Amino acid sequence: MTSPVEAAEPDRAPARSDAPPPLPLTSPSSPPSSPSSSPSPSATRAGGRLRWLGLAAVLAVEVMDLLDTTIVGIASPSIRADFGGSSTQIQWITAAYTLSFAVLMITGARLGDIVGRHRMFLLGVAGFGACSALCACAVSPGMLIGTRAAQGAFAAMVLPQGIGLIREVFPAAEAGRAFALFGPVMGVSAVGGPVLGGYLTDADLLGTGWRAVFLINVPLAVAAFLVGLRALPASRAPRRTQLDLPGVVLVSAAVLLLVYPLVEGRDLGWPLWSYAMMAAALPVLLLFARRQRALRRRGRSPLVEPSLFRHRGFDGSLAVGVVFFGAMSGLILILTLFLQYGLGDSPLRAGATTIPMALGTAVGATLSGVWLGARFGRLTVQGGLVLTAAGVGALALTVHGTGGTPTGWQLSPALLAAGIGLGMVMAPFFDIALAGVSDDETGSASGVLNAVQQLGGSIGVAVLGTVFFSRAAHGTSPARATAAAAQTALWIAAAALAVSTAAAFLMPRRAHH
Template identity: 55%
Template sequence: MSTTGVASTEAPTDSPAPYRWRWAALFVILAAEVMDLIDAVVTNIAGPSMRADLGGNASTLQWLAAAYTLSMAVGLVTGGRLGDIHGRRRMFLVGAAGFTLGSLLCGVSVSPEMLIAARVVQGLFGAVMLPQGLGMIKEMFPPQESQKAFGLFGPVMGLSAVCGPILAGWLVDADYFGTGWRMIFLINLPLGAAAFLGALRYLPRGRSGEKPRLDIPGMLLVSLAALLIIFPLVQGREYDWPVWTFLMMGASLIAFVAFGAYESRRSRTGRDPLVVPGLFRKRGFSGGMTLGLVFFSTMQGFMLVFNLYTQLGLGYSPLRAGLVMVPWSGGMIVGFGIAQGVARFGRTVLQAGALVMAVGVFGVWLTLDMVGSGVGPWQLLPSLLVTGIGMGLLMAPFFDIVLASVEQHETGSASGTMTAMQQLGGAFGVAILGTAFFGLLGGGVASAVDHHAPELRRQLTAAHLAPAAQQRVVADLRTCASDRAVAKDPAATPASCTRLEKHTRSAVTSPQDGARVPAALRATASSAFRTGFGTVMKTVLWIVDGMLVLTFLLSFLLPRHARPEGAAGH
């Protein structure tokens, strides 16, 4: 058996010694993951500052994130295969250098177009860098250590997702050397240089052997298919889900089918495919891809809606919203530690993690239901901690179980496909739960205004507004609050709010009432926002729990243990 843990009839019976610098190399690989995960979220926090400095419209903010996600997703499968062809260490170095250069271009951008183009450069080189890590871990670590190595991805992903917004908010506010938002990209220069130098020193050189040829038609087909599905998922809500978004997703399915047929035909004729068709005949890999798609959708979607709730619904600053999620990250580290101690239970650990995470999400729902709109960080701490523990338990064995049955020559293709699945899952989660959240939000806030309407009418009566004027003002407030809650550009004033202001001025009969009525409307709108956001958040949490139950059920597609196929006797 080789150090990759893959059974082979040609392998010697004695495993060679594990790679000496494998743990140092692991931290170099994790450093690259951290750069990617942080850069994927920082523009959500720093976007308004970027727009204020460089200009642009509301869609500019969408494209700062979408350009990175799209280019990353389109290039990942090809990036993984390039590691098979040219060596994973070499392609990691190319990706790290290019990603660092892209970060420099972001930091010195002088226009929105230049910044978006630089984000594309980051995404493309990130797609070359990231898939190499999973393959090298599988090469470097013996089977008894591989779960611990793969399991570190869970806590690192969680910490990066939580610390990214905190770091971005801090760097923008600190304005070091007058750089403002630019520092969130310039900080990648020393990080990227450290990753590059660490890779030169510690990453293993690839084994010599027959190199596959790059499948150019397959690369174009899968890139087109990825673009057709990711673009409408990322941009659909921005354009209110027009017909063309659904047509693009349908065309994506056709392109993926064509890609699969082409890859199978290419493999049958003895040529090297971009994605090895045999991967999807392996129970561990195909089941893991399905489970991972659902799980990463759940994780990214939950993080999105929870951050929207804390910042928009509860009025937290970006820094405070990030700090609220610290127990979640701490819980993941605890869950990872527990998973190492019970690793012998294999798939059961992953299943327990899905159930514990579902219990934690239900705890968040219960907290919101009991405390209401006055909920604070300390009240959310226990349930977020449990949620994090569940996620740590789930993530620790995931990669090891999925990649255990992948053979050496399939590793690059499998790693790129799995990393692309993470990106696709994240886009699905943001699209599904983000759309559900905003789809329910307008009605939720409007219903909350109705709930507060009797008290508002009492205050309007005290301010001497006639009943007909009260009815008109309350109706306008209902529409204004709903429109403001779902506005794509928070800085813009909805037409309904302008109409509310006009009707309010015409309804008041004295200067004193002119001050009392707007104050009552602001107080009612604020209370309705908090109540409405809380109601919608509780509904979305039920969807999240349903997705976690589906994750649990899909886990039965995986092998019971992270071991090579045919190694039952071990």
């Protein structure tokens, strides 16, 4: 795939090696290929050893990102018990990471073109590891939220660089084997985060408690840095580009204007300014789009290729992506909060309860990536959305049918079904979405999809978290109120997923192969 810079400059030669990564769960069945995907001399001399080590470094970074997106939810009640603070602060601990990631993702890809992808990869890994250590040392909710936002910023620096670097050390004949590892590894990491988070929080290793969910990143970051330093080649775009700073400011402002009032509004009683901020997000986004079109007319490189949004298939994919990843992130947060607040489970037990969903995701991603996606294309995504919606609805019915006190075994069938559906969607979604754009727009489209994935997660946490905490604050007893809150949030997620099935008809029928 091409980078946003390359996609924005049609006068480049078609051979490219500086693509941003596909989304963390891109389909293994159709990896990108390019004439420039030739191994570096050092990798060739090592007989392939260094190139596979380089892939391991990139996978380690992807795992850290997905763990940090999901692992914190299971530790949130312990963090609140330690620090105090409001329910809004719990939402921000999760949303701050995905929000800063979404805001800076496309910018991170462009910085790789400007200062060098290898340099940005190492800088991002080092910063991510340092911020993880600072998260573990946090002494207040505000400090933790700030360091989480910094984590997301460094993740946005490092993740756009990895796949482009890997393509340089793998010849076309080996690229398929390398990219085939992404789906299963990322799928299990995304949904297995709560399981690991529950163990680390409950185990209280060396008295660290919830802080261990951040400390686990430090050795991973150190290993990825050292391996990346040796095994990944120095690389940069063949033509120097410039960063559109006004564009960065506009798109950042639009996202903040939307997400900030969604998280803060409930605690403050939804004042008038919260609605005004959300309404202002649209004109600011339109100003950003206008600037991108103006840059293209002047022959300069926009952050986002304006022509992308003339493709109905790509627009439909964005709509599905926002809803799907929002529902996924919100579901994981609501489930872990209900298990701990409503049922009184320990973090370890709450994490163990989600194991069927993690296993289901691995099964769904494998089936979809290896067979279903290639054979049925868009129908696989739609089938996965329907199955996920049915699984989430079954969760709500199970909570209701058990009087708000289900056991882990009673939740397992619904969790397994929802997990299989999640995996079915994630594996082919990105390849199918990118089939709706032309070749010279692929890099920019990939960056936008990455950003939408993170933005959807932020919105899902904000909306479903707000619904949950609003409903949980009213009721005859905390247990009943929490169960009712979980049911309401789950039904909203199920309805959104069902509606997105219709939007998926706008997606391209199949991925390009």
